Amino acid sequence: MSDVAQSRPRNTSFWRMPRRIHERLMWIFALILLIPCLGIPILTLGYLRYDFIQSKVEASEHAVLQHVRLLESQLETRSVEVLMLGQFPEMRKYVNIMDRAERTAAHEALFSRLQTYLHKHPGVYAGIRLLDVDGKEMLNLRADPVEEISRPDVDFSHMPFFVDAMHLAAIQGQSVPVHMSIPDPPKALFYSSLVMTDEGIIAGVLVLEIRLDTLLKSLKNGGPGKLYRVLDSYGRVIYPGSFERDRAVGHLHFAEDILEEGELAHILSREAGAFSRGRIFPEGIIAFARARPMGQGTIRWTAVYQVSLADVDNTFVNAAWMVLLIVMVGLAISILVALYFSRQISRPVQQLATAANDISHGYWDTLLPENHHLHEVSELTEAFSSMSRQLRAAHQNLLKKIEDLGASENNLAREKERLAVTLRSIGDAVLATDLNGAIEALNPRASELLGYAYEEAKGKTFGQLADLVNRPTGERITDPVDQILRELTAMVEHHDLLLMRPEGDPLSVELTATPIRNMKSEVIGVVIVLRDVSEHRTIQLEKSRLEKLESLGVLAGGIAHDFNNLIAVVMGDLSLLADTPEQIKEPEVLEDALKALDRARALTGQLLTFSKGGAPVKHAASIVHLIEETAKFSMHGSKARLNIDAPVDLWTVDIDSVQMQQVFQNLTINALQSMPDGGELTIHMQNVQVKEDDVLSLTAGAYVLVKVQDSGIGIAVEDLPHIFDPYFTTKSAGHGLGLSTVYSIIRAHGGHITVKSSRKQGTTFTLYLPALPHEKPKADKPDLAELAPVNPMRILVLDDDMSVQATCRRLLTHLGHHVDCCSTTDEVLRAFKKGLEEGQAYDLLILDLTIPGGDGGLAALRAVHELDPKARALVSSGYSQDPVMSHYQKYGFVGVLQKPFTLKELRQVLSQL
Numbered sequence: 009m010s011d012v013a014q015s016r017p018r019n020t021s022f023w024r025m026p027r028r029i030h031e032r033l034m035w036i037f038a039l040i041l042l043i044p045c046l047g048i049p050i051l052t053l054g055y056l057r058y059d060f061i062q063s064k065v066e067a068s069e070h071a072v073l074q075h076v077r078l079l080e081s082q083l084e085t086r087s088v089e090v091l092m093l094g095q096f097p098e099m100r101k102y103v104n105i106m107d108r109a110e111r112t113a114a115h116e117a118l119f120s121r122l123q124t125y126l127h128k129h130p131g132v133y134a135g136i137r138l139l140d141v142d143g144k145e146m147l148n149l150r151a152d153p154v155e156e157i158s159r160p161d162v163d164f165s166h167m168p169f170f171v172d173a174m175h176l177a178a179i180q181g182q183s184v185p186v187h188m189s190i191p192d193p194p195k196a197l198f199y200s201s202l203v204m205t206d207e208g209i210i211a212g213v214l215v216l217e218i219r220l221d222t223l224l225k226s227l228k229n230g231g232p233g234k235l236y237r238v239l240d241s242y243g244r245v246i247y248p249g250s251f252e253r254d255r256a257v258g259h260l261h262f263a264e265d266i267l268e269e270g271e272l273a274h275i276l277s278r279e280a281g282a283f284s285r286g287r288i289f290p291e292g293i294i295a296f297a298r299a300r301p302m303g304q305g306t307i308r309w310t311a312v313y314q315v316s317l318a319d320v321d322n323t324f325v326n327a328a329w330m331v332l333l334i335v336m337v338g339l340a341i342s343i344l345v346a347l348y349f350s351r352q353i354s355r356p357v358q359q360l361a362t363a364a365n366d367i368s369h370g371y372w373d374t375l376l377p378e379n380h381h382l383h384e385v386s387e388l389t390e391a392f393s394s395m396s397r398q399l400r401a402a403h404q405n406l407l408k409k410i411e412d413l414g415a416s417e418n419n420l421a422r423e424k425e426r427l428a429v430t431l432r433s434i435g436d437a438v439l440a441t442d443l444n445g446a447i448e449a450l451n452p453r454a455s456e457l458l459g460y461a462y463e464e465a466k467g468k469t470f471g472q473l474a475d476l477v478n479r480p481t482g483e484r485i486t487d488p489v490d491q492i493l494r495e496l497t498a499m500v501e502h503h504d505l506l507l508m509r510p511e512g513d514p515l516s517v518e519l520t521a522t523p524i525r526n527m528k529s530e531v532i533g534v535v536i537v538l539r540d541v542s543e544h545r546t547i548q549l550e551k552s553r554l555e556k557l558e559s560l561g562v563l564a565g566g567i568a569h570d571f572n573n574l575i576a577v578v579m580g581d582l583s584l585l586a587d588t589p590e591q592i593k594e595p596e597v598l599e600d601a602l603k604a605l606d607r608a609r610a611l612t613g614q615l616l617t618f619s620k621g622g623a624p625v626k627h628a629a630s631i632v633h634l635i636e637e638t639a640k641f642s643m644h645g646s647k648a649r650l651n652i653d654a655p656v657d658l659w660t661v662d663i664d665s666v667q668m669q670q671v672f673q674n675l676t677i678n679a680l681q682s683m684p685d686g687g688e689l690t691i692h693m694q695n696v697q698v699k700e701d702d703v704l705s706l707t708a709g710a711y712v713l714v715k716v717q718d719s720g721i722g723i724a725v726e727d728l729p730h731i732f733d734p735y736f737t738t739k740s741a742g743h744g745l746g747l748s749t750v751y752s753i754i755r756a757h758g759g760h761i762t763v764k765s766s767r768k769q770g771t772t773f774t775l776y777l778p779a780l781p782h783e784k785p786k787a788d789k790p791d792l793a794e795l796a797p798v799n800p801m802r803i804l805v806l807d808d809d810m811s812v813q814a815t816c817r818r819l820l821t822h823l824g825h826h827v828d829c830c831s832t833t834d835e836v837l838r839a840f841k842k843g844l845e846e847g848q849a850y851d852l853l854i855l856d857l858t859i860p861g862g863d864g865g866l867a868a869l870r871a872v873h874e875l876d877p878k879a880r881a882l883v884s885s886g887y888s889q890d891p892v893m894s895h896y897q898k899y900g901f902v903g904v905l906q907k908p909f910t911l912k913e914l915r916q917v918l919s920q921l
Contacts, residue, residue: 068295233315624664647686682720
């Protein structure tokens with residue numbers, strides 16, 4: 009049809025009516041152009057009125073400023089009134105009374121006073137409210153008529169007049185601590201002020217509600233013209249003025265009235281002003297001024313007036329009537345022409361619209377009329393017919409999809425209800441966030457733990473709701489939601505946290521956070537699970553406490569048993585010597601006593617090592633020689649065979665030789681006990697360079713690896729986790745401190761020990777010892793027979809125990825030395841100073857590191873060095889945890905004398921000075 013229509017010859021006659029729509033529109037536009045031509049006289053006359061209008065603009069600006077200042081004065085008066093209401097004696101008495109019965113009487117007195125106040129100001133106030141600090145009504149007095157409305161359950165805590173008034177506590181230094189606010193839609197003005205008790209505590213908020221139309225009556229009745237609008241600082245309508253055709257207040261709609269967008273921006277950007285509408289022929293004046301009332305709040309009103317130019321137009325009234333007549337005639341002709349042409353155009357279009365409306369209501373068989381007068385209408389008719397057929401098919405498909413969608417919605421509703429029931433039944437706290445980290449859902453348990461209802465928590469982040477602290481370190485953890493959303497972490501877990509709560513004790517919790525993904529595996533949020541493990545942790549602590557008490561009982565029993573055996577030997581031998589002095593000639597009696605004491609000292613050393621009190625006194629040493637000597641000595645007389653495998657260039661180790669001998673002696677004995685019928689003990693050593701995270705609990709560096717492997721019966725699987733526990737043993741002859749001591753010594757050296765074992769396949773202990781690759785081992789201590797004789801010396805001994813003083817005196821005197829003993833640091837200083845003054849200075853000081861109730865050896869040495877910086881001293885102690893024992897040179901000592909010591913050990917230490 010379109011091709012046929014386009015092939016028809018067009019009539020080019022000027023007076024013949026065109027058949028195409030765009031040609032007819034061209035005729036209409038040509039006629040409409042006559043209207044601006046008729047408007048030229050109006051614009052010409054407008055230029056003559058320019059000077060008169062400028063004068064009118066200035067007068068209007070001055071007048072609106074005067075009326076706005078009057079409004080500001082009224083607003084200030086209302087601010088003073090609300091403060092005055094808060095200071096009424098009845099009000100002060102009411103907020104200071106706590107007893108319910110007394111408050112009832114005070115309530116009646118306050119109601120009567122406020123009722124009288126409202127009667128004195130009829131038509132001004134809408135009501136008076138008194139709210140408590142939680143936003144609940146304590147008093148609500150309404151006006152016209154004056155009556156009290158009791159609504160104690162109504163919550164105003166979210167209203168601006170309450171929230172912003174409570175903030176006045178931080179700015180009480182302002183001149184008028186009153187807040188003003190307007191609701192939306194604006195029907196009243198709220199003045200709110202804090203009400204304080206006599207002690208200065210906030211008791212509530214007093215709200216004075218003033219009728220907005222009464223307050224703004226002065227603006228409406230006065231001014232340079234008609235009050236058009238009263239706007240707030242955002243351009244919203246507060247008061248509609250004189251126009252009844254305004255839509256709902258509180259919205260921008262100047263473009264639909266008389267103000268253009270640029271004019272509205274001009275009004276909102278200035279304090280006051282006036283301008284004429286139109287450039288050539290102004291149709292009026294817009295005058296405005298901004299009111300800034302005293303008090304707190306964001307109220308900034310702008311009064312906008314429409315000023316008539318009637319007095320200016322009197323001069324041009326006759327010419328205006330003539331121009332108006334011409335304009336009306338031109339408009340009438342334009343309207344007649346437009347009606348004629350629009351009727352010709354709109355009739356077929358209306359027919360098409362009717363048919364389309366029928367189709368839209370489901371009448372798919374509606375026939376569209378054909379129109380051969382307009383080519384475009386014919387093409388549109390054909391297109392509508394085709395579209396009708398397509399819509400019919402689409403409608404059927406849409407009905408089917410709607411049916412399927414309804415079923416899907418029902419399934420979704422059931423799943424949603426099932427999910428809600430599941431969340432409520434979960435004992436753990438569960439929260440879900442969106443992609444921005446804002447809380448979207450939480451179950452009742454989460455509300456209980458965090459102290460936030462769903463309405464309070466929604467929209468906040470998890471970090472704002474939960475204050476979590478890492479229990480071991482005391483550091484606050486970062487928001488796990490940020491870790492997942494920003495750092496793309498797959499999962500965040502924390503197993504030992506404290507949930508800090510504003511009210512109540514902290515809770516022990518565990519946290520798991522995982523991302524929520526959609527069907528495309530895209531992260532759309534995070535789900536967080538908080539588990540309260542306080543009760544579980546309490547049970548575990550109680551269980552651990554019981555286990556420690558049980559271990560302590562076993563430890564105490566083992567110590568008592570071993571020491572009783574040793575004391576029995578010492579007491580028996582010494583009692584024999586005391587009763588029969590002739591037995592002194594038999595050395596085996598004294599040897600047995602000394603051996604028992606040596607065993608007691610060894611047991612004490614094991615206990616100190618186990619209790620972390622035996623800090624190693626380390627030095628560079630060869631581990632090969634130490635292991636070979638210790639293992640061969642321990643295996644003497646056994647059926648087992650010893651194999652030692654060590655490279656020639658094995659590194660020097662940084663160890664305490666005495667403690668390390670104890671380590672390998674215990675390991676060797678443990679291996680021999682597992683091979684009662686003989687076997688093979690292999691000790692393999694090699695240099696290793698440990699990297700970061702290669703071996704648990706080891707720092708990167710050089711180590712010597714030692715493997716002690718036996719071919720014995722092995723260790724049972726159930727016993728393997730407990731072999732390093734104190735007093736744990738599977739042997740009837742053992743006391744259970746051997747491997748515990750080994751573990752403590754290796755850890756004190758900064759090393760590491762592991763064990764692998766299985767039944768009938770032997771046991772392998774693997775040790776890592778810190779190495780000194782570039783140092784050579786120190787020479788072994790000389791044998792007692794090789795010690796050079798020591799010249800007699802003057803020695804001063806510091807020890808608080810008189811028995812120890814006596815023993816030291818006898819031993820040192822036996823070695824040929826002159827000995828003086830002191831019990832306190834002050835005695836040491838006096839004796840040392842006296843020796844210096846008499847020319848008999850002491851050659852050596854032996855200072856006990858710990859003096860109960862006073863300063864120890866370190867303080868004594870420092871004081872002595874102030875008298876004589878060259879004085880030499882040995883540090884002596886039976887407890888080597890103090891770093892002075894391990895690094896005595898650093899603190900000024902020349903040697904260490906470990907308690908208890910023998911005459912042989914004392915001679916050896918003195919010979920090395």
